[in-house]
Amino acid sequence: MRRSLAPQMKFxxxxxPGSCDxxxxxxxxxxxxxxxxxxxxxxxxxxxxAIVVPGGFSYGDYLxxxxxxxxxxxxxxVIEFARDGGLVLGICNGFxxxxxxxxxxxxxxxxxxxxxxxxxxxxxxxxxDTAFTRASGDxxxxxxxxxxxxxxxxxxxxTLAELEDREQVxxxxxxxxNFNGSVRDIAGVCNEAGNVFGLMPHPEHAVDLxxxxxxxxxxxxxxxxxxxxxxxxx
Amino acid sequence: MLRVGVADRDPGAMRARVLxxxxxxxxxxxxxxxxxxxxxxxxxxxxxxxxxxLVELDVQDTSQLDSMCERLLANPLVEDYEIQIHE
Numbered sequence: 001m002r003r004s005l006a007p008q009m010k011f012x013x014x015x016x017p018g019s020c021d022x023x024x025x026x027x028x029x030x031x032x033x034x035x036x037x038x039x040x041x042x043x044x045x046x047x048x049x050a051i052v053v054p055g056g057f058s059y060g061d062y063l064x065x066x067x068x069x070x071x072x073x074x075x076x077x078v079i080e081f082a083r084d085g086g087l088v089l090g091i092c093n094g095f096x097x098x099x100x101x102x103x104x105x106x107x108x109x110x111x112x113x114x115x116x117x118x119x120x121x122x123x124x125x126x127x128x129d130t131a132f133t134r135a136s137g138d139x140x141x142x143x144x145x146x147x148x149x150x151x152x153x154x155x156x157x158x159t160l161a162e163l164e165d166r167e168q169v170x171x172x173x174x175x176x177x178n179f180n181g182s183v184r185d186i187a188g189v190c191n192e193a194g195n196v197f198g199l200m201p202h203p204e205h206a207v208d209l210x211x212x213x214x215x216x217x218x219x220x221x222x223x224x225x226x227x228x229x230x231x232x233x234x
Numbered sequence: 235m236l237r238v239g240v241a242d243r244d245p246g247a248m249r250a251r252v253l254x255x256x257x258x259x260x261x262x263x264x265x266x267x268x269x270x271x272x273x274x275x276x277x278x279x280x281x282x283x284x285x286x287x288l289v290e291l292d293v294q295d296t297s298q299l300d301s302m303c304e305r306l307l308a309n310p311l312v313e314d315y316e317i318q319i320h321e
Contacts, residue, residue: 071306109312110264
């Protein structure tokens with residue numbers, strides 16, 4: 001890690017009532033930079049260079065996962081931040097929130113097997129040049145945990161064609177790992193500009209060999225740091 | 235049956251029901267699970283089961299219902315909705 005660079009980049013990690021992975025996201029972000037929590041009712045993003053919308057059950061997942069969180073004051077600011085080119089990472093519930101906010105295409109539906117599933121998944125890195133994967137280096141496959149019951153990615157055919165055309169599919173479940181039934185094995189997508197990225201599996205839980213099964217998740221946070229330092233997201 | 239009686243309603247408000255369903259063609263695992271469970275209980279001849287959501291609400295201005303559905307109550311990317319208005 002390049003320690004000489006100053007000042008450190010700062011991650012802002014959103015926290016909604018019902019979030020449960022914000023602390024792991026904070027700890028993961030702190031391994032590559034500075035990080036602070038942003039409470040959902042706060043409009044001020046505290047000068048963050050990049051935003052993480054974490055996993056959990058924002059607002060109890062009432063109505064639909066992510067449907068209510070999308071209208072929180074903090075999210076209104078994140079939408080503006082994203083439109084100005086700021087880096088936004090959505091993990092699990094955060095991915096659902098970003099889809100509901102239309103910052104990412106598509107939607108997440110209940111797992112095809114109707115079960116909450118918690119397992120380590122292997123993800124093929126389809127694009128290793130994005131602001132969220134550029135530090136993956138020679139890693140063509142990431143091993144990180146997934147845990148959700150609403151993770152089946154869905155988009156209609158024209159949208160899928162557009163996604164493939166514009167190379168917005170960043171991660172796919174490796175053969176045998178698409179347990180939720182996502183269309184075309186899609187595990188993570190970015191927006192057209194490449195500054196907003198969402199995935200169902202949890203990179204923030206795979207940053208320490210003691211508990212994460214691998215440290216592959218760290219590459220996502222390291223990539224974001226590189227992208228912020230380089231000042232170019234795409 | 236509507237759960238809120240006319241007496242409980244604000245003057246001028248209308249009772250509305252919004253039925254939200256998974257869009258046709260999208261895999262509906264809940265509907266499929268119910269469809270498999272019914273024959274197990276001895277109910278034969280059941281097909282095309284789908285499970286959705288029901289939102290009941292009193293509204294002053296029924297013309298806003300469509301926009302409420304588009305923006306919050308349903309996700310038009312994956313769900314269809316049907317608005318019913320009761321006197």
